[in-house]
Amino acid sequence: MNLFHIQSTLRGINWTASFLENNFIGIAWPGIGDLEHEPPEEWKHQLIQRYGIGEMELTQVLETLHMFVYIMQDGDYVLVDDAEWTYVGDLGDYFYDDSNGTGEESLCHRRGVTWLGRIPLMELNDKVQALRNQHSIIAKFEHPISQAQLDPWLSVNSETTKEDSHSSVRVDEDTVKEALDVLKEALHSEEADLRVRAAAAILQYAKS
Incomplete structure (x- = not known):
């Protein structure tokens, strides 16, 4: 299991509330199609054709898309922030949703999320703070996930504890x-x- 942090302000729009309410995370660059059904070379072609971005930015975008589609996996954990809290979610599979259009304000590349709990920003340890402070849209935690020390804050654990106590x-x-x-x-x-x-x-x- 891996842990990721994802930026929730994309193209000037803060998506945190939508992520939490609608149980998903997403990234920008809509309108280039379902990435699971197209090879990375086609991603590159679509990005150049639709957005006309330069080579340096293109490399960064392709890395983000690859991370979102292939490196993230069902069952991994993801962190999303607001001004006071970090929210911890259990990731689902990638899917492409253009039901609300493919304008630049849309997030068509998505993953479902089951939100497990929230942690006050001041309570995060140094390793997780360093993860949050990375500038990339998606950042991967480069330590064993146990070193993030998230478990005491996750509601799923308290629910399990309740069930265990009732089962006695x-x-x-x-x-x-x-x-x-x-x-x-x-x-x-x-x-x-x-x-x-x-x-x-x-x-x-x-x-x-």
Whole structure:
């Protein structure tokens, strides 16, 4: 698993709120097509043809596109900032979305994100601060992800802890058997709705 930081202000537009609300991250350079279905040479051709950018900028853009499409992977972590917080997300797959057009204000190159938690900027350690301070649109954390020390802030961990604590409370076997007997009797009820609910409860128990 890798960790990345992505800039959320692109072409003068701050996308942080949209990223968080709509569960995605994205990068600019719309209108060059679905990058998964085109070779990098075609990326270069489209960028020159559509945007007329110079060789130095072209190299940087191609590196960003390659990072976003191929280096980032489903299950990696990503950080996005606002003025007070860094938000930690679990990345999904790359997809291309031009449903809102391909104008320069659009972000067509996207990855889904499940947001896991947020961390006050002042609480980030030096290694993560250095990651955030890189000027590239996407920066990769060049240390084992454990050294980012993100886990204490992630809500998924607290939810797991809650589930673990609840799972320690067990119903004794005799009570479970009595409850199943009641449900079995309800299967033969004259009320169709009761029969359906009893069947669903038994099937749910069988899956657990």
